[in-house]
Amino acid sequence: MTDSTSQSKSPPLVRLVGVEKKLGRQKVLRGVDLEIREGENLVVIGRSGGGKSVLLKHILGLMQPDKGEVWFRDKDLAKLSEEQLVPLRKETGMLFQNGALFDSLTVGENVAFPLRERRSVKEDEIRAEVARALKIVDLPNQENKWPAELSGGMRKRVALARAAIARPALMLYDEPTSGLDPIVADSINKLMIRLGDELNMTSVIVTHDMVSAREVGDRIALLHEGRIYCVGEPKVVLESEDPIVKRFVNGISDASDAIF
Secondary structure, three states: OOEOOOOOOOOEEEEEEEEEEEEOOEEEEEEEEEEEEOOOEEEEEEOOOOOHHHHHHHHHOOOOOOEEEEEEOOEEHHHOOHHHHHHHHOOEEEEOOOOOOOOOOOHHHHHHHHHHOOOOOOHHHHHHHHHHHHHHOOOOOOOOOOHHHOOHHHHHHHHHHHHHOOOOOEEEEEOOOOOOOHHHHHHHHHHHHHHHHHHOOEEEEEOOOHHHHHHHOOEEEEEEOOEEEEEEOHHHHHOOOOHHHHHHHOOOOOHHHOOO
16 A cells, blocks of 8 residues: 555655664564654554654654665765764653653653753743743643642643753654543543644654544544555545555454464
8 A cells, every 4th residue: 555645745755765673683674665744643553562662763863774775855874973863852852651740850851851951941931931830731830749649631631741842843752542431532642633733743653543543533544564554644544445554453363463
């Protein structure tokens, strides 16, 4: 299958061209070709251990491909030094699967952390931006709480506020609804859409949650056996009759998936 999207194409913010990566003896990525269009929400699905997190690390510049290229706008990340990667990474936000909050910092201090790393931002500006970010994720006036006082869904929203506070051009989400009940997961889905719209962000969402994929994604890409097997609008991918796509979307195993 190929890209079945019918909408007019926006310019790509990120391009992966023939990306290959081997970890130990395992070839994880086997020639990934993918364009992430400016302003879109691209959902990446695929089997556990299939290379989705490795793909995110290449987009962040945390991993370099063994072969191929990763372009952010007009820059090939593989040709940049660590020093040259710093300003590009500041244009990228990341929501980790477990939220990764600092338990020794308050909610406000957690959210402010990316801005405090930028010594040019004044303290009153930081406080205003923290309040704005918490309001966007429906947690106003929660600056003085500790992470231990929060529910799983609240922790995820605080982590989302922290990732978005610097208004990155690109936001990466690693299993944003993992471990959440359906109602809380739905609230996170709506927040991701709202953040993208309000902050004009491009988003890449790695998930196993097909409900989330349908609700959030402008396009869905299936990573299968180290390559992008198909890309298309949610309805096209999730209702595909292609046997490989259909088996994954509907969670249907075969004899080769059996665990003994």
